[in-house]
Each structure stands twice: as C-alpha cells, then as structure tokens.
Amino acid sequence: MFSNLRAHSWRISYSSNENNPITEFYIPALESATQYDRKSGFFNSAILSKVARGLGAMLQNEGRMRLILGCQFSPEDLQAIQQGYQLREALITRLDADLTPPETFVQLKHFEILSWLIQNNYLDIKIAIPLKSNGLPEESQYQLDYNHIFHEKVGIFTDINGDQLAFSGSNNESLSGWEKNVESFHVYCSWEGERDLERVQEELFRFEQLWNNIAPNVRVFDIPEAVQKKLLRYAPATKPTWTRQTEFDSRPLEKEIKEKLKSDLYILNQVEEVVSEQLPNLDSLPPNSLEDFTPLLNLYQHPGCLDLCLKSIPIKPWPHQIKILRRIAQNFPHSFLIADEVGLGKTIETGLILRYLLVAQKAKRILILAPASVQPQWQEELREKFNLYFWSYSQGEFIFPNKQKSQNCAENPWNQHNLILASSHLVRRSERMNELLAAEPWDLIVLDEAHHARRSSPQNRKETPNRLLQLMQQLKKKTRALMLLSATPMQIDTIEVFDLLQLLGLPGHWSYSDNFCNYFANLTEKPDRHILDFWQQMSTDYFKRGGSPCSRLEKYLEKSDRLMSYRLRDIWQTGQKILNPKQYIEEKSFINISRQYLTVNTPLKDLMFRHTRDTLRQYYRRGILDRDIATRIVRDNAITLESQREVPLYRAVSDYVRHFYKLAQKENRKALGFLMTLYRKRLTSSFYAIRESLQRRLEGISITPDDLGDLDDADDAILEGLETYFEPVDPQEIQYLENLLRQFENTGEDSKLSHFISVLRQELIERESAIVFTQYTDTMDYLRNALQQLYGTQVACYSPTSSNGTKMYAKAVSLAHKGFQTML
Numbered sequence: 001m002f003s004n005l006r007a008h009s010w011r012i013s014y015s016s017n018e019n020n021p022i023t024e025f026y027i028p029a030l031e032s033a034t035q036y037d038r039k040s041g042f043f044n045s046a047i048l049s050k051v052a053r054g055l056g057a058m059l060q061n062e063g064r065m066r067l068i069l070g071c072q073f074s075p076e077d078l079q080a081i082q083q084g085y086q087l088r089e090a091l092i093t094r095l096d097a098d099l100t101p102p103e104t105f106v107q108l109k110h111f112e113i114l115s116w117l118i119q120n121n122y123l124d125i126k127i128a129i130p131l132k133s134n135g136l137p138e139e140s141q142y143q144l145d146y147n148h149i150f151h152e153k154v155g156i157f158t159d160i161n162g163d164q165l166a167f168s169g170s171n172n173e174s175l176s177g178w179e180k181n182v183e184s185f186h187v188y189c190s191w192e193g194e195r196d197l198e199r200v201q202e203e204l205f206r207f208e209q210l211w212n213n214i215a216p217n218v219r220v221f222d223i224p225e226a227v228q229k230k231l232l233r234y235a236p237a238t239k240p241t242w243t244r245q246t247e248f249d250s251r252p253l254e255k256e257i258k259e260k261l262k263s264d265l266y267i268l269n270q271v272e273e274v275v276s277e278q279l280p281n282l283d284s285l286p287p288n289s290l291e292d293f294t295p296l297l298n299l300y301q302h303p304g305c306l307d308l309c310l311k312s313i314p315i316k317p318w319p320h321q322i323k324i325l326r327r328i329a330q331n332f333p334h335s336f337l338i339a340d341e342v343g344l345g346k347t348i349e350t351g352l353i354l355r356y357l358l359v360a361q362k363a364k365r366i367l368i369l370a371p372a373s374v375q376p377q378w379q380e381e382l383r384e385k386f387n388l389y390f391w392s393y394s395q396g397e398f399i400f401p402n403k404q405k406s407q408n409c410a411e412n413p414w415n416q417h418n419l420i421l422a423s424s425h426l427v428r429r430s431e432r433m434n435e436l437l438a439a440e441p442w443d444l445i446v447l448d449e450a451h452h453a454r455r456s457s458p459q460n461r462k463e464t465p466n467r468l469l470q471l472m473q474q475l476k477k478k479t480r481a482l483m484l485l486s487a488t489p490m491q492i493d494t495i496e497v498f499d500l501l502q503l504l505g506l507p508g509h510w511s512y513s514d515n516f517c518n519y520f521a522n523l524t525e526k527p528d529r530h531i532l533d534f535w536q537q538m539s540t541d542y543f544k545r546g547g548s549p550c551s552r553l554e555k556y557l558e559k560s561d562r563l564m565s566y567r568l569r570d571i572w573q574t575g576q577k578i579l580n581p582k583q584y585i586e587e588k589s590f591i592n593i594s595r596q597y598l599t600v601n602t603p604l605k606d607l608m609f610r611h612t613r614d615t616l617r618q619y620y621r622r623g624i625l626d627r628d629i630a631t632r633i634v635r636d637n638a639i640t641l642e643s644q645r646e647v648p649l650y651r652a653v654s655d656y657v658r659h660f661y662k663l664a665q666k667e668n669r670k671a672l673g674f675l676m677t678l679y680r681k682r683l684t685s686s687f688y689a690i691r692e693s694l695q696r697r698l699e700g701i702s703i704t705p706d707d708l709g710d711l712d713d714a715d716d717a718i719l720e721g722l723e724t725y726f727e728p729v730d731p732q733e734i735q736y737l738e739n740l741l742r743q744f745e746n747t748g749e750d751s752k753l754s755h756f757i758s759v760l761r762q763e764l765i766e767r768e769s770a771i772v773f774t775q776y777t778d779t780m781d782y783l784r785n786a787l788q789q790l791y792g793t794q795v796a797c798y799s800p801t802s803s804n805g806t807k808m809y810a811k812a813v814s815l816a817h818k819g820f821q822t823m824l
Helices: 021-032 045-051 075-082 087-098 105-119 193-211 225-232 244-248 255-272 287-297 305-311 319-331 346-359 372-386 430-438 467-478 494-504 513-522 529-544 551-560 562-573 581-586 588-600 603-607 613-621 646-666 670-685 687-698 705-711 716-723 731-746 751-766 777-794 803-814
Strands: 013-015 035-042 064-070 123-130 152-158 164-170 184-189 218-222 336-338 366-370 391-394 397-399 419-423 442-447 479-485
Touching (some): 087 225, 193 218, 305 319, 305 346, 336 346, 346 442, 346 479, 372 391, 372 419, 430 467, 442 467, 494 513, 494 603, 513 529, 529 581, 529 588, 562 588, 581 588, 646 687, 646 731, 687 731
Parallel strands (some): 064 123, 366 419
Antiparallel strands (some): 035 152
C-alpha cells in the first residue's frame, strides 16, 4: 500500500555513526515513493549493490527508478581513446569488466531486484562521462573532486501526491572502493519552506539535464545492451521477494552458488551466438564437441528461457506485449483471445508467443490461419523478427520463406510440415476443410481476424454459423490450445464475442448464449430483484469454477472503502443470500460499485486481452515508454469533380456497376454482384484504379491479389461462386466496357490528384516526411508515377502484391541516408 512522504518525520541529516540510514531513511522513503531518481558513483558491482539498498521496498509499489552512474576509465582506456578508439566501445569494455559477480547474499538479492526492475521496465540506467575541452573523458580521480558531478551522491524521491524529497551527501569515493568512510547526507523536503523547495528543484533540474544529455561538457549514454544482458542473467523467473532483514544478510556466497552464476552466464553467452533455430546435424559432429552444445540443447529447461527468447530478437516489444507473453507462457496450453486495438501489434505478440513455445519445447505442431491478403506479411514478419520459418500453404503448394517449394509427398498435405501458415479462405473450401479435420492434432492453432468466424445474422442470434466458425468449432477438438486474434471481436452483437469465447471454453452458466448476452445487457439497466438474483447466480458460478477477483480493484476497494469491499465479496463471490433486495436496489453507491465489480470479474478477464492506445499513453505518462504515441486527427475532404469531364465519367461507371449488380441479383449470380461492389470501391479510390480493373475485366481477369482484402468479409456463397467464376464476359458487358474505356482517354486534369498534391506540399512544409496509404496497388502506382516527377528518388513505395512497388521500395531504402520525403 502507498504511504506518502509527508507521513514521516525526516531528520535534516543522517550519519552512519549516529543513525541507521537503511532502516531510518532509505526503506521508508522507498516505501513511499512512486519515482526514485539517483545519481551516484562509478558503475561497478559494489556501487550497484549500495544503490539498491532498500530498493525491494519499491517492488510492491511498482514505482519507477532512473539511475545515472559514471565510468571509471583506466589509464589504458584513456590512452586507447586518445589514439582513436571509439568512446562508446571503450565504455562497453570498461563497464563489462567492472560488472563482477556478487560476493554476498545481500548483493545477490540486490542484483536480482535490479535486474527484475530493468527487465520489467521499472528501472533505466544511463552512464554520464564528463569531457574535457578536447572531447576526451576526464581522468577518474578528477571526476571525484568538488567541481565534478560525481563528488556528490544525490537522490530524489517523488510520491503519489507529487511531493518530493531530495538527499545529497559526499560519496567519499576512492578509485579502489566506495564509501569506506562514514556515510552522511542532508535531506530537503519540497513542502518544508521555500529554501528546501528551491534546493529540491535545483537537484531535480541538474538530474534532468544529465538524463536528457543537455548538461554542458558531459556525454550521456544508455547502458550498453551487452552490459544490460549480462546484468539480466540475475533476473529471477518470478517477481523477487524482499524483507527488511534481507538488507543485513552479509553472509558470503557459497562456492556452489558462485559456480552456478558462472554457468548461467555461459548459457546466456551461448544463446547470444545463435542466429538460427535450426541446429547443425549433431550426428556429424565429433563426440567431444557435443558437450559445447549442451547448454543450448537444455535451454528449454532453463528458468530464464523466456527472457532469453526476448533478448535474442531484433525488436523491443512494448510492455503490454511482454505482459501477454508472460501470461500465456505461464498458462499454456490454455486458450486466449487477443483483442488489442488496431496497430498495437497482435502479430508481434503472436511471434513472441510462438518463439517461446517452440524454444521451450512446449509446442511442436502450429497452424496459423490468416486472411489471404495478409498471408505474405505474416510469413515475412515471422522470419525477419523472430527467425521462425513457417511453410505457407497456397494453391496446393507449400512455400518456404526463401521461396523454396515443397513437393506434396504426404497422403494428407496438412501432415507434411509442423509449422504451417494458410489462408482462412482456403480452409473454408469443402475439400480443404475435410483434409484439415483429418490431419494429425496440433499443439496450437492461431486464427487471425477471428471475427470472420461468426454467424450469418448475428443480430438475430440464430444458430447460423458460417463455414469458418463451423470449422473452428470442430478444430478446437483437434488442438491443445487456440489463440484468436481480433481488434473488433464485437461488430454487431454481443453474441459474436460469445461465439469466439465459446471456442476457448466458457465455463458453467457462461456457456449458454442467453445467459452470457443477458448478463452484460442487464448490467446497464436498473436492477430489480430478479436481476440481482441473476447477477449473483452468474458471479458466484464464475468464482466457484476457479475465477479470481481482480487484484487491482480489490486493493482499491480495501483502501477506499473496506466495508464495501467485504459486502461485495459476501454477495457476489461467496453467494450470501440477498434477504432485502429493495434495500440493495435503493442504495446507489452499492449498485454503482457492484456494476464495476461484476463487469470486471467475469470469464472475459481470464480468456481475453484488450489494450487500447490509451494503454500506451498511460505507459508514457508513467515514464515506461520514452515517447507518446501519435494522436489521430481525422479530416474528411470533399473534392469537387470537374463537371464537363469527370462527372459524366463517374456517372457512366456508376451506371455500369448498378446495371450489372441488378442483373446479378436477378439471376442470383452472387459472385458477379460482389465483383460490381469491388468496382464501386475502386471507383472511389481513383479513376486510374477503376480503368485498370475494367481493362482486366475486358481481358477476362476479374479478381486480383488486391481483392483478397475485400474477400475477408465475403459470405460463404460468394466465395464458392468466385472459385468457379471463369465464365466468359457477356457480349453486352463487353460493349459497355469498350465504351467506358474510350471515355477514359480524355479525362484531363485529375481533381483528386491535384487536391492530394496540394495537401501533401502543405504537410511537407511542417514536417520532413509523410506516409500515404492507398487501398489498391493500382492507385499506388498512379500516385508513384505522379510524385516521381516532383520528388524523384525521394519517393519510396511498397506493396506486397506489386513487384514494381517492392523494387521501388528497395531502391528508395538504398538512398535512405539522403532521406526521402514520401512513403507510399
């Protein structure tokens, strides 16, 4: 529980020969703090341990700490720098040498706490190096005199109310040790007079100058990744425990423990050398060399396996992605729905999870079902970001990321490989569905854009599952776990969320659709006796079947209204009989907090993850993220078409689409009707896009890879129709098309293009670059050709369905050091 800094009576100074600074100052201050900024001496194991004294008190608060340390360069280091050796490289070498294993139990505990805080984004460390006028680092002994930043040790505590407490004292450092003399420091409280407030603000200003690398004659570095990884080898698999007695356990570490720490470091170093999941053929190696691979082969048994998986990828996941990874890793093979908002990295989360499950040998056979429009991106991202090589199954062929094709030599193609990526459109076909259901069981099936598995008419709540939902209802029996991905699990009705969660395994009363939907609908209504009984029936059923109350809400209630907390527990958790329902109904405070309690404590909490952009903004406000996420500013621009040329053309194309759409409805040709719908969308994209589509239609090509995205929401009947839609174009339609295409020859200036270029020019006045998204590759090609005339090689272009776009992108990236203004 949080206390606050004002709740304590702080001395104006502390001295180790008169007081106990650990128990009287550090621990109470840390227990009260949500932020701890510390500037101390040179980076080494002893100083890190000293700085971490009492830091375990912040574990419960999950407060944030920023630490600035110096670097104790040796004369040899300085000579190497003077001869041209890079300062950063010298820094890495020196810090690595100074990070020696702990010697005592308290030092080991300090390292566990520090590494856990770093690993979970609660602690950041930076290294500050004072420079002389010639740009070389100051000699270490001069950094400790009264005129340099590391003479003083300074710390600033901030509590939940914004009050601040600063302490400052001499480090009494020497090059060979730290604080060998008496420790003493002064304390300043921001709420105790103007002079104290001014001193606190001055210390904070100096700290922020250093942290943001704007202090004069000082160069500040983030702690090098190699050194951070070395420190993280001490990170425990779970949150470390801490008591006040821990701080006084000065027993030396036993020899066996020291040897184990060295062994862990050896395993870490082995893992960092691995660049591929595929190990060499061990049978071909000399017998004595097999021992070199033992740590790597046994990695799946190592308690730090998950953390090592995170350290060996080329990306830095966001905190919410790491949280999901740890939850699923801990509970596998439980099934989950990841419903994070669009743009929050569900593909990244999936890659993290798959990498861990494969490395930890918790899963072997994995199937990913994704819309055909994003199937190439899935394969590319899994390979590039996670070194995972999935076979992409398309048009009866398995294709490896290197474009190698696999001959189908198995009786059932789904048994040919263990890691398969396939189109969720493909598996809806009858023959593919039967093959998949007859295949060997899977350890995990991932369904991207899972909301496409739904009922035909969700608003009617009738049992009309589409083919994909039918398939998933059968596949859940053929896999140990399911993982569903959807940013929009509910598009029309609550029944859609029910259908997805039912695939994962809703318990008891929650497994009935009427109960599930009525429960959430009733939470917004004014309750009566029957609704109270229904709420209690559903809530107690959840807890009886293993549900646990939300810990954050429980802590809040215990702190704000403990009596209310007990009442909620009695009624909604243990099922105490409601003897006087009218009294509860009329008590608004009880009903309001009950709604919150009943909304949070449901199976959704256990089966579904949901993060939004507000989640990331809160991380930024708490200092967990370095930068805030962009705020969307949406503007609708109405563009007036040229009346003599563009308006008649637009009408002519619309008439064509309308005519053949009605014809399709009359003759029940759903595929043709769907095609006309696609053409209407292409018309709104650009005249160029619809012209190219009509030309392809005239040549007998109806569907292109660009249209796969539109197929995501198509009904089963349309998909069936498109599979056999190779009939020749009707002669009447040919005449229509030829007439239309002739009208495109004299369109003149494109009003939409002119408006776009005008807006783009204005944007590039205010910023250095811009990204333009188009729905169709044809429109992208059109804009590329126009912008190349204005910006030349400053235009970069990419589309997974266009070889021209891909090549253009590669060319632009090669010029990236010059900077490019527009990315399509």
